[in-house]
Amino acid sequence: MAIDFTFPPEIDALRLKVREFVETVVRPAEAVIAERDGDRRFMIEQILEMRAAAKAWGLWLPHMPAEFGGMGLGHVAMASVSAEAAKSGFGPFALNAQAPDEGNMHTLLHWATDEQKERYLRPLCEGRIRSCFAMTEPEVAGSDPTLIQTRGVLEGDEWVVNGHKWFISGARGAGFAILIARTEDEPEIPQAGNSAFLVDLPSEGWTVVRDVKTMSGSHNHCEIRIENLRISRDRMLGGRGQGHLLGQARLGPARLAHCMRWIGQAEIALDMMVDRALTRFAHGSYLAEKQGIQWMIADSTMELYQCKLMVLHAAFKVDRGDDFRSEVSMTKHFVANALGRIVDRAIQVHGALGYSTDTPLASMAQHARWARFADGADEVHQWRIAQRAIDAYRKHGSTRVATGDLPL
Numbered sequence: 001m002a003i004d005f006t007f008p009p010e011i012d013a014l015r016l017k018v019r020e021f022v023e024t025v026v027r028p029a030e031a032v033i034a035e036r037d038g039d040r041r042f043m044i045e046q047i048l049e050m051r052a053a054a055k056a057w058g059l060w061l062p063h064m065p066a067e068f069g070g071m072g073l074g075h076v077a078m079a080s081v082s083a084e085a086a087k088s089g090f091g092p093f094a095l096n097a098q099a100p101d102e103g104n105m106h107t108l109l110h111w112a113t114d115e116q117k118e119r120y121l122r123p124l125c126e127g128r129i130r131s132c133f134a135m136t137e138p139e140v141a142g143s144d145p146t147l148i149q150t151r152g153v154l155e156g157d158e159w160v161v162n163g164h165k166w167f168i169s170g171a172r173g174a175g176f177a178i179l180i181a182r183t184e185d186e187p188e189i190p191q192a193g194n195s196a197f198l199v200d201l202p203s204e205g206w207t208v209v210r211d212v213k214t215m216s217g218s219h220n221h222c223e224i225r226i227e228n229l230r231i232s233r234d235r236m237l238g239g240r241g242q243g244h245l246l247g248q249a250r251l252g253p254a255r256l257a258h259c260m261r262w263i264g265q266a267e268i269a270l271d272m273m274v275d276r277a278l279t280r281f282a283h284g285s286y287l288a289e290k291q292g293i294q295w296m297i298a299d300s301t302m303e304l305y306q307c308k309l310m311v312l313h314a315a316f317k318v319d320r321g322d323d324f325r326s327e328v329s330m331t332k333h334f335v336a337n338a339l340g341r342i343v344d345r346a347i348q349v350h351g352a353l354g355y356s357t358d359t360p361l362a363s364m365a366q367h368a369r370w371a372r373f374a375d376g377a378d379e380v381h382q383w384r385i386a387q388r389a390i391d392a393y394r395k396h397g398s399t400r401v402a403t404g405d406l407p408l
């Protein structure tokens, strides 16, 4: 049989090594960062120390090819590394595999010219700079990139760009941005109106207005004003009108990378739920002995199992170069929602403690909320998933290919 759910021994050893790295290097650093809450400089120093340790442990840049100093792992292998690393919020940063840089690295690897790769991708891979991806705008629905109003006009050898962006993760302190702007007046199809640009930061005409404060605090998701920003012609990434294509190509694996990290978070929540249920005593027995609690544990266990299978299958399709859009959409929707439900049940089992900030659950619940609309809102994924199922039925008289095209 061709289906084998075991990993090669070296990948399994790597997964365990990442687990040990998180326990021995990342967790202690996370604890001292928490003690000095709000001291950003100290946090950055700690991340740099974790990064030096990741290099020494041979865990640096798992998702990039050796040519750029990485470990060259495919998406399936990355699933096991990312899920382990993300058991601490700082794990992915330590390995230099955090959003949005991870997605930007993949984008540059596939779309940048050799000169652009040397200038932007290499320092990003070496951890010398960070990056951001600037697409969403306050005035129009981010779910529909054909509405983008930021405008680029070619003047001689330079593009002059004006516009407004927000929720641009990592913008403050980034060395460059991948900026999406409208450049085409009458594209053949509405999706071909946007182009992508590489913007050196800081740049005249690019102003960070504020760090948008969210329900989980301020995490460098910035509002940006773009006024007469001049970008040299050779800083276009991909061709004219290919901004949407590039965004879609970027978002597939980037969404999956989110799911891998969310699995790490969901597993922490389920472990905590079971641990608490085994030690909390009420009404004559431990919580773990009560059917109502067992149902919560069972539902969470089944959902996490589904998350893992879906991520592995979608990653398998990405690695094979198959069309992965449907599988990534279904996976992103399912894992984002499962994460919210599992964390919420863990809070319920912890009672008041779960609602407090004495455990990481409250913070995990706040972070889990954005998973349902960022990088593709639930309803947009559902719309696409339904479309593909309907198309499959029309074409083949069966929805089978739309359900993962599995041999069942």
Ligand SMILES: Cc1cc2nc3c(=O)[nH]c(=O)nc-3n(C[C@H](O)[C@H](O)[C@H](O)COP(=O)(O)OP(=O)(O)OC[C@H]3O[C@@H](n4cnc5c(N)ncnc54)[C@H](O)[C@@H]3O)c2cc1C
Pocket: 100, 132, 133, 134, 135, 136, 137, 140, 141, 142, 143, 144, 166, 167, 168, 169, 170, 221, 370, 373, 374, 375, 376, 377, 378, 379, 380, 383
């Ligand atoms: C923490 C965080 C980090 C982010 N980082 C970045 C970043 O680095 N770069 C960047 O460019 N953007 C970033 N974003 C923005 C994110 O990508 C957008 O929030 C997302 O694309 C949705 O766009 P929107 O917020 O404008 O919502 P809208 O597009 O206005 O959608 C609002 C709601 O409308 C509904 N909806 C939309 N379309 C449909 C439909 N067709 N059918 C039914 N219902 C629909 C959905 O319920 C959706 O949630 C980030 C957001 C967050 C919260």
